[in-house]
Amino acid sequence: MTRRVLITGASSGIGAEVAWLLQADGARVALNGRDEAALVAVAGESAISVPGPLDEPSERDRVVDQALAALGGLDALVLSAGYAAHAPFEVMSEAALRAQLEVNLVAPLLMVQRALPALREARGCVVFLGSTLVERPAPGTLGYTVAKAGLHAATRALAGELAPVRVNAIAPGVVDTPMIRAPRHGEDTDDVATRVEALRELHPLGLGEPADVAGAVRYLLDTRWLTGTVLTLDGGLTA
Numbered sequence: 492m493t494r495r496v497l498i499t500g501a502s503s504g505i506g507a508e509v510a511w512l513l514q515a516d517g518a519r520v521a522l523n524g525r526d527e528a529a530l531v532a533v534a535g536e537s538a539i540s541v542p543g544p545l546d547e548p549s550e551r552d553r554v555v556d557q558a559l560a561a562l563g564g565l566d567a568l569v570l571s572a573g574y575a576a577h578a579p580f581e582v583m584s585e586a587a588l589r590a591q592l593e594v595n596l597v598a599p600l601l602m603v604q605r606a607l608p609a610l611r612e613a614r615g616c617v618v619f620l621g622s623t624l625v626e627r628p629a630p631g632t633l634g635y636t637v638a639k640a641g642l643h644a645a646t647r648a649l650a651g652e653l654a655p656v657r658v659n660a661i662a663p664g665v666v667d668t669p670m671i672r673a674p675r676h677g678e679d680t681d682d683v684a685t686r687v688e689a690l691r692e693l694h695p696l697g698l699g700e701p702a703d704v705a706g707a708v709r710y711l712l713d714t715r716w717l718t719g720t721v722l723t724l725d726g727g728l729t730a
Contacts (some may be wrong), residue, residue, distance in 0.1 A: 494518040494712070495562040495613075497555065497606070499545060499599070500572030502529035505620065508701035509569055509708050514538060516709070521558035523572065545572055546590060547563050555591035555605040563605050566615040567712055570599035573620065577579035577631045578676035588634045595638035600645055607653070616657040616718075618711050619646055620656035620704075623725045624663045631675065650719030657718040659711045664725030665690045666699040 496513055502524030517624045520682055522530045523541045527620040539561045543550040559565060574594040576587040592712055602615035602725075603610075603617055610617070622639040624632055626636070646660040665671060691698050707724050711717065723729060 494566045495520075495564055496567045497521045497541075497558040497562075497565055497602075498569045498571065498589075499523045499602070500570075500620075502526040503534055503646065504571075504670060505663075505666060505701045505704045506571040506707040508568070509571060510534070510538070512705045512709055519562055520717075521554075521695050523554050525650065532677055545575075545602070546593045547644065548601070548626060551598050552605055555602050559606065559609055562625055564613055565609045566613045567618070568606055568615075569618045569620075569708055569712075570602065571620040572598070573635075573670060575632070575635045575670055575673075580633055581633050583593070583633060591634035592607075592638050592641075593689070595635060596641040596645075599642065603649070603658075609675060610656045610710055611653075614655045615681075616659070616712060617649075617653075618708050619658075619660040620720055621646070621660040621662040623662050623723060623729055625662065625709075626723075626729050634660040646721055647719050654718065657711075657715075660721045661704060661707050661711070662723045662725070663682045664694055665703050666701060666704060667702060668669060671698075693728055694725065695730070697726060699724065699726055 495623045496518050498506055499714050501510045510533050510601050513520055520538045521541050522534055526532050527542040541554045545551045545555050591702045621642045625640045625643050626637040627647035629637050646658055649658040
């Protein structure tokens with residue numbers, strides 16, 4: 492049977508790479524992201540685009556429902572949408588904290604809940620995108636780190652509760668995506684370049700590429716006897 496997969500954050504970076512890889516494998520995919528034009532560019536003949544912001548409850552419910560209707564069910568959810576608003580703790584706003592928790596933690600959990608009947612029927616699987624920041628926090632990343640720590644905990648908690656639906660996560664190190672190169676609080680272009688090079692030096696194997704993570708996602712989708720695992724994929728960062 493052809494795999495049916497809903498992928499969030501599919502308009503660029505890791506999510507787009509996952510979409511291309513799974514489509515090449517013959518999967519039917521529903522692609523979610525904020526940028527509809529970018530989704531259309533990623534979508535192949537067997538894909539549908541379901542644009543919409545995940546920080547709005549009605550929108551994320553619509554995304555899941557539309558994917559279910561278009562694909563006739565779901566075998567997997569790959570939840571790679573992310574939002575980072577890095578800033579020093581002393582100037583971090585409540586709005587920025589709440590936005591990061593909403594997109595990076597609340598939205599993926601409630602989308603799994605919405606899709607759960609279909610995932611149970613298919614004996615399907617869930618893949619969350621976590622972060623090595625949970626194990627090795629960096630200054631200015633509190634909101635993002637706390638949200639990803641929640642996903643790691645949820646992976647372990649839901650694995651037992653939702654079986655036979657499999658629930659796993661990937662904790663990437665720094666992957667060279669537009670999110671990483673977006674200016675942080677007070678940064679200019681030169682500051683971004685300096686920061687990216689400093690991050691590269693922290694990884695014995697250099698920065699990751701989206702294709703590295705996409706391959707790991709495919710592995711988790713294909714591995715029948717693995718659940719409750721947070722797979723570290725970081726080029727040696729945490730070693």
